[in-house]
Amino acid sequence: MNYFSTNKQSVKTSFREAVLNGQPPDKGLYFPERIPPLPADFWQNFKRKSKEQIAFETIKPYVGDEIPDEMLLQICLETVNFDFPLVKITENISTLELFHGATLAFKDVGARFMSRCLQYFSRENNEKTIVIVATSGDTGGAVANGFFDVEGIEVVILYPQGKVSRVQELQLTTLGKNISALEVKGTFDDCQTLAKTALADEDLKRKVFLTSANSINVARWLPQQFYYFYALQQWADDENPPVISVPSGNFGNICAGILAHASGLPVSKFIAATNANDVIPNYLQSGKMETKSSVATLSNAMDVGNPSNFVRILEIFDNDFLNIKEKLEAVSVSDECTTRTMRDVFEKYKYILDPHGAVGFYALQKYLEKNPTQKGFFLETAHPVKFDSVENITGTCGAIPEAIEDLFSRPKQSVEIKASYEDLKEILLKKI
Ligand SMILES: *Cc1c(COP(=O)(O)O)cnc(C)c1O
Numbered sequence: 001m002n003y004f005s006t007n008k009q010s011v012k013t014s015f016r017e018a019v020l021n022g023q024p025p026d027k028g029l030y031f032p033e034r035i036p037p038l039p040a041d042f043w044q045n046f047k048r049k050s051k052e053q054i055a056f057e058t059i060k061p062y063v064g065d066e067i068p069d070e071m072l073l074q075i076c077l078e079t080v081n082f083d084f085p086l087v088k089i090t091e092n093i094s095t096l097e098l099f100h101g102a103t104l105a106f107k108d109v110g111a112r113f114m115s116r117c118l119q120y121f122s123r124e125n126n127e128k129t130i131v132i133v134a135t136s137g138d139t140g141g142a143v144a145n146g147f148f149d150v151e152g153i154e155v156v157i158l159y160p161q162g163k164v165s166r167v168q169e170l171q172l173t174t175l176g177k178n179i180s181a182l183e184v185k186g187t188f189d190d191c192q193t194l195a196k197t198a199l200a201d202e203d204l205k206r207k208v209f210l211t212s213a214n215s216i217n218v219a220r221w222l223p224q225q226f227y228y229f230y231a232l233q234q235w236a237d238d239e240n241p242p243v244i245s246v247p248s249g250n251f252g253n254i255c256a257g258i259l260a261h262a263s264g265l266p267v268s269k270f271i272a273a274t275n276a277n278d279v280i281p282n283y284l285q286s287g288k289m290e291t292k293s294s295v296a297t298l299s300n301a302m303d304v305g306n307p308s309n310f311v312r313i314l315e316i317f318d319n320d321f322l323n324i325k326e327k328l329e330a331v332s333v334s335d336e337c338t339t340r341t342m343r344d345v346f347e348k349y350k351y352i353l354d355p356h357g358a359v360g361f362y363a364l365q366k367y368l369e370k371n372p373t374q375k376g377f378f379l380e381t382a383h384p385v386k387f388d389s390v391e392n393i394t395g396t397c398g399a400i401p402e403a404i405e406d407l408f409s410r411p412k413q414s415v416e417i418k419a420s421y422e423d424l425k426e427i428l429l430k431k432i
Pocket residue numbers: 105107138139247248249250251252253254301302356381382
């Protein structure tokens with residue numbers, strides 16, 4: 001499979017090049033040359049297939065022969081080594097829990113897959129690989145964990161001091177080994193600027209292979225299709241496909257679902273559930289794309305003013321606005337509604353939502369009120385224990401998972417730095 005750039009200026013590349021480059025030189029996004037339809041025999045024994053088998057069969061056309069089958073199957077096995085249960089909450093609403101992985105968020109899937117692809121592809125380079133990533137919370141933990149102890153790869157994480165949750169900070173700072181956490185005295189934007197400066201530093205790039213584990217990398221984006229299939233394995237009503245509500249920020253997750261649908265996964269409707277950052281809901285109303293600066297909300301992993309993956313959704317639909325509107329709805333949910341939903345759902349059903357899942361629940365509930373014959377599920381994108389607000393709102397964040405309890409006993413290891421590139425470069429040079 002070859003990949004072209006959505007900006008159409010850069011030359012086509014292989015899967016390998018797309019993974020190693022991350023982003024095409026013209027600053028578009030890599031997109032597969034064609035969307036491979038699932039073969040008819042994919043559906044035979046579908047409900048009895050193992051997770052790794054489904055993962056392998058769906059990703060194989062996108063990888064082609066660039067990773068040998070045996071290795072690709074092994075990568076799939078290690079990527080989906082946890083559960084993805086579909087849990088019923090009300091008569092017509094279920095939740096697909098994506099928080100049973102190492103760092104308790106769906107990003108574990110993409111991060112694990114990407115780290116292993118990168119390791120495979122960079123084995124020929126004898127130089128060291130440094131992965132640099134700026135995080136506002138969830139990404140850093142998933143990436144750090146995905147790359148933990150992976151040979152030949154050093155990971156440098158930049159996070160804004162005092163602006164990530166307690167659990168998120170522990171996930172970033174307690175691993176050690178090949179993972180370094182830099183606590184930046186500044187904002188997330190400062191962290192992102194530092195990472196971008198490093199990635200553009202020609203002097204540095206001559207000395208080391210530097211890459212980013214950004215969410216736009218195809219190796220993080222494509223495997224997010226897997227769990228939509230796992231949900232369908234657990235969907236009881238074969239006649240009526242589900243409505244799927246996806247809490248969305250950068251739109252990578254929902255775009256993977258739509259890609260799976262384009263290759264044959266039956267879905268009745270996608271709902272993009274956003275918080276107050278409502279660029280896409282406005283776009284679907286007006287047909288005009290007007291990006292904005294992001295505003296801070298309770299569901300902070302979705303505070304995105306310019307959702308970068310949306311161009312891929314446009315690409316899937318051949319830029320046909322009416323086609324998009326037929327398959328995709330978008331709803332903006334306020335913090336007030338999010339809070340109320342978290343309280344209501346806990347009181348009525350004893351289910352603890354995290355703020356991102358609550359946005360997904362609310363948007364789905366509104367849709368089903370207007371479409372009462374349908375049923376659906378929303379993606380619970382992270383475990384409630386990751387967000388300090390959950391306890392304040394519902395009075396509890398539920399049982400603390402083992403993986404988290406263990407974190408509290410480990411020492412925090414981080415280096416404080418000013419938001420200055422000189423300081424960062426000095427640290428990077430020491431790693432070579
Ligand atoms: C990253 C993230 C999102 C948003 O996902 P996108 O793919 O950027 O739309 C939603 N919820 C949680 C918990 C996240 O970490």
